[in-house]
Amino acid sequence: MAKLTDDQLAQLKTALQQRYLDLREEVRGELERSGEQRYVDLAGSVADIGDDSVADMLVDLDAAIVDRQVNEMREVEATLKRLAELNFGDCIDCGGEIGFDRLMAYPTAQRCVRCQSLHEKTYSHEPNPTL
């Protein structure tokens, strides 16, 4: 089990929340450029992370233009939920520690460096699912 201190968890939470806000700003920027004003208003109307998932909302609206950001927002949301779990910080493949430094660099990481590179080698040719 990963041994993250409360302080480290708090730092990760802050990093994730900041990432989420950055992504939301990116989404708004993209939508503004695309002239989708109604989506811009919607993305800006949800003030806090939590009850209303901005990512879900945007997916419902079929906002394909912000696919990448929406996917990452979903990852961030899922990671924020996992922060409360005892096994947070464990690699989903080998069960070892992902490591605090790696998590700070990639807060949504679910694998340790070794498993991630294996995973990427295995799946690097997999086509991205598109709608």
Ligand SMILES: [Zn+2]
């Ligand atoms: Zn691993």
